[in-house]
Amino acid sequence: MVLRWTNSADYRRPGRTWVEQARTRADSAASGLPAGVPEQRGTVGWHQVPEQTRGEHTHSETPLPPRPRVERTSVRGQVLDALRTALVDGELVPGEVYSAPALGDGLGVSATPVREAMQQLAREGAVEVVPNRGFRVTERSARELAELAEVRALIEVPVVLRLARTVPVARWAELRPLADATAVAAAGGDRAHYAETDRAFHRAMLALSGNEQLVQVADDLHRRSQWPLPGGGPLSRRADLVADAAEHMALLAALEAQDLTVVQALVREHFAGAAD
Known part of the structure; x- marks a missing residue:
């Protein structure tokens, strides 16, 4: 199986690319606000997120369409290849910060192999870790x-x-x-x-x-x-x-x-x- 960015309607909103989704998720993590919710000043705080929707993965009662099974050991490598391709293509823009969960959504995988792949790219100098937000693509000269x-x-x-x-x-x-x-x-x-x-x-x-x-x-x-x-x-x-x-x-x-x-x-x- 070759991982590719998903085009499914349950991920992409009209007029928004996977890049914008990933940036939004990273920016929201930095501000402490839920993704897609505008900041409101003067409020006491945010309502508690229901237990079933907390965390990086949201589960729905509607069954997802079956995906081809992938050997667990190959997922990280496939994600790494996909991210390297996105770097070469310029889809991952230098200077921008991307959220691992959002990138995982675009690839149809969890955030874990994305983080592992991003850590490898960080060792190679392609990205740098931004605490509580994600990963920033290194600006080249x-x-x-x-x-x-x-x-x-x-x-x-x-x-x-x-x-x-x-x-x-x-x-x-x-x-x-x-x-x-x-x-x-x-x-x-x-x-x-x-x-x-x-x-x-x-x-x-x-x-x-x-x-x-x-x-x-x-x-x-x-x-x-x-x-x-x-x-x-x-x-x-x-x-x-x-x-x-x-x-x-x-x-x-x-x-x-x-x-x-x-x-x-x-x-x-x-x-x-x-x-x-």
């Missing part, structure tokens, strides 16, 4: 993205140049389907899908080194570099995605031709573009 691109280049450029000298030509052909996948995703303008295929291509290329630690470190840096700036950033337009995918195809052609001069120029240009 162009400088930070440039620094990530520089570190990636320091790791990947020498590795690719070494592989160009040592890997049999036939092995490079194995990467062509992955390069083709980046081109298809780019042509469709799907930034989240492109991010996945882009990382898959780079992982497969670096995996030829046989160094699993290197692959993991490089992939983590790559994923962090894909979180967008508030107003866009590298690879924010379809034309940028298409150009980036074309560099994959050109690099593979140079590797198959064993043209080390062109390989070096292309791989350096690839990371320079990521820093712009």
Whole structure:
């Protein structure tokens, strides 16, 4: 089962997106008011919430439609993947605070796996914990993205140049389907899908080194570099995605031709573009 944001009428109100719902829930937690209830000054206090409606989960007597069963151990991973996709897509806006229960509603899961996934994203630097409210999406800077691109280049450029000298030509052909996948995703303008295929291509290329630690470190840096700036950033337009995918195809052609001069120029240009 792949988790996706729900579009059901019992969650979305007319004219309100899941993002607005999550923000409202987080803001309400900060103010101490129930979600959707305007603040009233001069009152003694709020009426006590009925026991059956307290907490993060509200249960209704009306049975919910059956959902496909998911292995418990896979829920957190699926939620983490969904949130990472939302980060890349820009659905989770830098600087905004989101409530775990509201995000869970949008994914059709409880708040617990959302909190666990958000804690992982906090360790990665994508979000920060806001006590009694939820999680704020970290605001990125162009400088930070440039620094990530520089570190990636320091790791990947020498590795690719070494592989160009040592890997049999036939092995490079194995990467062509992955390069083709980046081109298809780019042509469709799907930034989240492109991010996945882009990382898959780079992982497969670096995996030829046989160094699993290197692959993991490089992939983590790559994923962090894909979180967008508030107003866009590298690879924010379809034309940028298409150009980036074309560099994959050109690099593979140079590797198959064993043209080390062109390989070096292309791989350096690839990371320079990521820093712009």
